Amino acid sequence: MNKIRILSILILIIFSSSNINCQNRAHRYSAFHPGKIWKDSDGNHINAHGGGIYYEDGTYYWYGEHKGDDSKAHVGINVYSSKDLYNWKKEGIALAVEKDPNSEITAGSVMERPKVIYNKKTGKYVLWFHLELKGKGYSAARTGVAISDTPTGPFKYLKSYRPNARKWPKNFKESSKREFKKGEIGEWWTDQWKKNLLEGSFVRRDFEEGQMSRDMTVYVDKDGTAYHIHSSEENQTLHISELTDDYLNFTGNWVRVQAGGQNEAPAIFEKDGKYYMVTSGLTGWDPNAARSFVADSIMGKWSALGNPAEGKDADKTFHSQSTFILPVEGKDDAFIFMADRWKPNNHIDGRYIWLPIEWENGKPIIKWKDEWDLSFFDEN
Ligand code: GAL
Numbered sequence: 001m002n003k004i005r006i007l008s009i010l011i012l013i014i015f016s017s018s019n020i021n022c023q024n025r026a027h028r029y030s031a032f033h034p035g036k037i038w039k040d041s042d043g044n045h046i047n048a049h050g051g052g053i054y055y056e057d058g059t060y061y062w063y064g065e066h067k068g069d070d071s072k073a074h075v076g077i078n079v080y081s082s083k084d085l086y087n088w089k090k091e092g093i094a095l096a097v098e099k100d101p102n103s104e105i106t107a108g109s110v111m112e113r114p115k116v117i118y119n120k121k122t123g124k125y126v127l128w129f130h131l132e133l134k135g136k137g138y139s140a141a142r143t144g145v146a147i148s149d150t151p152t153g154p155f156k157y158l159k160s161y162r163p164n165a166r167k168w169p170k171n172f173k174e175s176s177k178r179e180f181k182k183g184e185i186g187e188w189w190t191d192q193w194k195k196n197l198l199e200g201s202f203v204r205r206d207f208e209e210g211q212m213s214r215d216m217t218v219y220v221d222k223d224g225t226a227y228h229i230h231s232s233e234e235n236q237t238l239h240i241s242e243l244t245d246d247y248l249n250f251t252g253n254w255v256r257v258q259a260g261g262q263n264e265a266p267a268i269f270e271k272d273g274k275y276y277m278v279t280s281g282l283t284g285w286d287p288n289a290a291r292s293f294v295a296d297s298i299m300g301k302w303s304a305l306g307n308p309a310e311g312k313d314a315d316k317t318f319h320s321q322s323t324f325i326l327p328v329e330g331k332d333d334a335f336i337f338m339a340d341r342w343k344p345n346n347h348i349d350g351r352y353i354w355l356p357i358e359w360e361n362g363k364p365i366i367k368w369k370d371e372w373d374l375s376f377f378d379e380n
Pocket of ligand 1: 050112113215264265282283284285321
């Protein structure tokens with residue numbers, strides 16, 4: 001009787017541990033499956049939307065918006081780590097919302113599109129993100145900055161900006177550098193409004209307070225200079241601004257890019273000395289056709305290359321919106337286009353579309369793949 005008991009306990013143990021193994025195995029990935037549920041090492045769908053990646057010493061860190069069923073920040077910015085880009089471990093909350101109702105990052109604010117860069121001079125990790133103040137919709141249009149001594153945080157919130165207050169863009173006409181006159185915006189969407197916009201009516205309107213900053217990314221150039229790239233002027237025009245040496249402030253050196261071009265969700269990468277940018281148009285959570293641009297330097301001039309997506313659903317960027325372009329470590333010319341397939345009715349279910357950048361006649365191209373892995377870059 002005892003023997004039977006011991007034997008059945010043993011069988012139970014073996015069965016349950018093999019079951020655990022099975023579960024673990026189920027969450028080990030060796031390929032990307034764009035648009036599918038992507039589980040972290042605990043078995044939960046990764047919660048890192050509008051994200052960006054920072055790489056150091058064999059580890060990738062993925063920062064992204066924690067989302068519940070709505071799009072507000074109730075938790076903060078999550079960070080995950082990975083050695084192989086397929087399997088991600090949740091490291092925790094990089095930057096948590098604050099309880100204090102007077103804090104700019106109080107629960108219920110909007111914290112979007114977090115991006116982390118490392119500052120060699122100060123030894124600090126610097127996190128920038130799009131901040132909207134609680135209860136004010138998207139009208140604050142600010143960018144927030146936080147720092148940490150480690151890539152996983154916790155990051156300490158420093159402050160937020162309307163960038164470049166009292167600074168004219170470098171590529172602004174002398175005649176445009178004038179005081180804002182009430183009424184010079186004009187009636188929205190009319191030809192006159194567009195003409196005024198191109199000539200800088202919104203820049204003049206926001207000259208004292210600082211320029212609007214919504215969808216954004218940050219980029220560190222080869223010489224260590226960092227740039228903040230954001231949708232401004234009521235999302236009509238991109239601004240590219242140089243950051244100070246410590247990456248915590250704006251130098252006031254900035255340019256307008258594609259004035260009136262209505263770009264958001266910017267993502268930048270560099271190949272063979274040329275800079276490429278992918279953006280989306282302005283349709284909120286709904287997908288639209290991506291755009292691509294090329295320049296010889298970050299500050300421009302940026303020239304349009306057209307929609308980088310090809311094939312079925314290219315006009316909707318495969319139902320996604322750009323967020324980051326990741327250079328794969330140790331591989332030449334290997335870049336991953338990272339995008340969000342938003343689920344505005346249940347944000348936590350938002351999916352990740354990661355696809356390799358391909359090239360055709362010097363143009364970055366994105367094609368759909370149900371499944372792919374990093375060997376793609378060795379074969380193509
Ligand atoms: C999108 C933007 C998202 C979020 C959303 C809000 O266009 O890319 O980051 O801000 O609008 O509607």
